Amino acid sequence: MISRFDYIKNFGIYKNFIWDNSHEIVEFKEKNIIYGWNYSGKTTFSRIFSALRDGEIFSDYSDGDFKVTCSDKTTYLVSDLKEFPHKVLVFNSDYVRENLRWELDDEINAIYFDVGDKAKRATRIEELEGFIIAIEGDDKVKGKKEPFLEDVSAFEEFDQSLFTKESRRIKNDVFSSLIDFNKGHFKKQIPFVLQDLNSFLLKKIEVSKISKTVKIEEPKPEISLVEYDLAINSIIGSVNDILESEPKKSDLIPVLEKNPQAFDWVQEGIPLNNANTNCLFCDNLITTNRMSLLNKFYENEGSKLKEKSKHVFKLIDSERKKVEELNFPNSVQEINEGFQESFLKKKKSVEKKLNQYTRKLNTLSKLINNKISKQLYNKIDPTSEMDISKLKDELEALNQILKDNNTFSADFQNLIQRERLKYINHLVAKYLKDNKYQVKEKKHAKALEEIEKLDTKVLGYQREIDRLRALNDSGEEGCQQFNYFIQSFLSKEDIEIKFDESKGKFTLHRGTEIARNLSEGEKMAISFSHFLVTLKSIDEKKELKDYILFIDDPMSSLDGNHIFQINALLKDFLYTQVQNPQNPSQKMWEQKCLQLFISTHNYEFFNLLKEMPTIRGFGYEKKNKKESRYFIERKVNESSIETLPAVYDSFKSEYHFLFKEINDFNENPSPSTSDRLLLMPNILRRFLEIYTLAKYPSKDEVDERATEIFGPVASKRICKPFHYFSHFNNIDRIGKQSEFLADVSAACKELIKQVKKDKQHYKALQSVL
DSSP, X not given: OEEEEEEEEEXXXXXXXXXXXXXXXXXXXXXXXXEOOTTSSHHHHHHHHHHHHHTSOOGGGTTOEEEEEETTSOEEEGGGGGGOOSEEEEESHHHHHHHEEEEEETTTTEEEEEEHHHHHHHHHHHHXXXXXXXXXXOSSOOOTHHHHHHHHHHHHXXXXXXXXXXXXXXXXXXXXXXXXXXXXXXXXXHHHHTXXXXXXXXXXXXXXXXXXXXXXXXXXXXXXXXXXXXXXXHHHHHHXXXXXXXXXXXXXXXXXXXXXXXXXXXXXXXXXXXXXXXXXXXXXEXXXXXXXXXXXXXXXXXXXXXXXXXXXXXXXXXXXXXXXXXXXXXXXXXXXXXXXXXXXXXXHHHXXXXXXXXXXXXXXXXXXXXHHHHOTTSOXXXXXXXXXXXXXXXXXXXXXXXXXXXXXXXXXHHHHHHHHHHHHHHHHHHHHHHTTXXXXXXXXXXXXXXXXXXXXXXXXXXXXXXXXXXXXXXXXXXXXXXXXXXXXXXXXXXXXXXXXXXXXXXXXXXXXXXXXXXXXXXXXXXXXXXXXXXHHHHHHTTOGGGEEEEEEOTTXXXXXXXXXXXXXHHHHHHEEEEEETTEEEEEEEEESSSEEEEEESOHHHHHHHHTSOBTTBSOOOTTOTTEEEEEEEEETTEEEEEEOOHHHHHOSOHHHHHHHHHHHHHHOSOGGGOTTXXXXXXXXXXXXXXXXXXXXXSSSOHHHHHHHHHOHHHHHHHHHHHHHHXXXXXXXXXXXXXXXXXXXXXXXXHHHHHHHTSHHHHHHHHHHX
């Protein structure tokens, strides 16, 4: 059993209840009676038991917290609710809402309703259908499956249309229909390129080349490589020898020294003429002495250096001619498509460096010419060698292009297939990457998993719906038991529940007629009847002894005429007489359920609950180990569970109790700070209802009866507070408008004043106090 709630925090009106802070509070017993005014927190307290029943916190109090201690000293927190060992049943306003569903049939102006399991099933069916819509979606709701379906569609579009479209583009636009390529070919390459997608992607320059190569139908003939022999640095060595030479000036002939043309002309004529003969050109005599002078001049160091320079000039001219006659292909068209662009680009680079090479040769010529003509006998600084490594590299690179071209031509059939496959793999890889194929593939796989899970849920929901509908189609559910309890509640034999086969629902009949309207009391009677039917089914299974019951305010919406019926039903249903084991000749009362909690706001009903059996009979003692009584006290916006004050056990009449409350409040020197302040409007109303009805028994409202008894002025003063504050409809006014606080005190004072006028009545009330 439950012994106590060590604390209740942030659970509705229970902000910070601590069990040990309640004065002289005793632990819960087998039977527990709880009294409290409307809105004091009785229903909220019952929802803690609902949490124990459900194994989870009540939805409206998600931040709520409490600790429960059982009779075996085990404790349970909100986090341990599913471990709570006892079965719990709760009857409260939530039970009424959850177990009855009302539907108005406009055609026959009748109210149909589901009760109990049928109501729960109808609610559950609606809930399950809502779950299905939440997953599948409809015209108004986007289902949970939709984003996953979109992911599936986005991926499957590849196979449905996109691959076909891209394959057609590759075949027609890229390969000019030279190859056979369709969706099947495309898909065949996918697993291969996905092994390392980026490794199949070609660089821009590679694409530029291969996109042309793959379109070649027939190869070009092989062509010769460029042959070259770069001798400039050897020539530079010879040039520097001349530049650095310093010939001696001897046997000079000025005219020949200064005139290069004369120098060459005479040099060529000497071998044609002899001494002491006439000159073949001028016919003058060449003396032996003259011939000797000429021979000495051409044999001196300066003449020999000039002669040497002529040889170097020839080397330079020859090198220049070699450059001009390099055997480049006559036309780029001699090279296969795909190699042409790279060849032209490389040839341009080679030609640029060859121009530099030729300019260097020209410079060498100028240096020698300057030496011979102007500074023959002076030493000139040598020129530096030329770095021809880059030119050689460029020529080698150019030849490599030609080699590749020739290799391609020589092994055309194999290489063209390889190049085409290479380009196809690039195109497939690029398409997959650009269109985020791998991302969509992962989303597709994940979406299929999620869709399968959701479909499994939908299937489960639909099967549950089918099962529940099959149960609903089974016909009446305990109509006889319902009728027994409802007729007992309402004390009317002509009230009957019938099952409408066509609707699959219940209707309430008054005699032979369908009840057109159901009062709140009738609805409460039906709900509580179902609760009792549920208990009866449990009792028939001999399992009620395992249950903790909490019955919250069964008098709600029922008038005082039903108090005795409900009390009698509870007594007959929850208690039975058994043989006393201590005295077999006597009978004793035994409670059928493990533990019972009953709360009420109705004082008369509360007094009847006191008389319900205990193990000792109908009496009540504070030392009774089987029964405890409690009072739920509300102070402004916070409630607590207290030991029932002795005053509540002192009065058998609600009327006496109400008068005592009003009298005590009136005599309080500080009524504005009284913890009864918020209750006074309700107390005033209830007291006036009883007093005025006894003094002036009419069908008029309480205000009108009060006016007849007290007069219009006094009546208005007395009735004003409960028009503002009764049932806590306007609590904010109490906190914000002090004049209304004064009205409560003034109303109590005026009421006592008016009752005193009825001396005999007032004297009787005073005697009870």
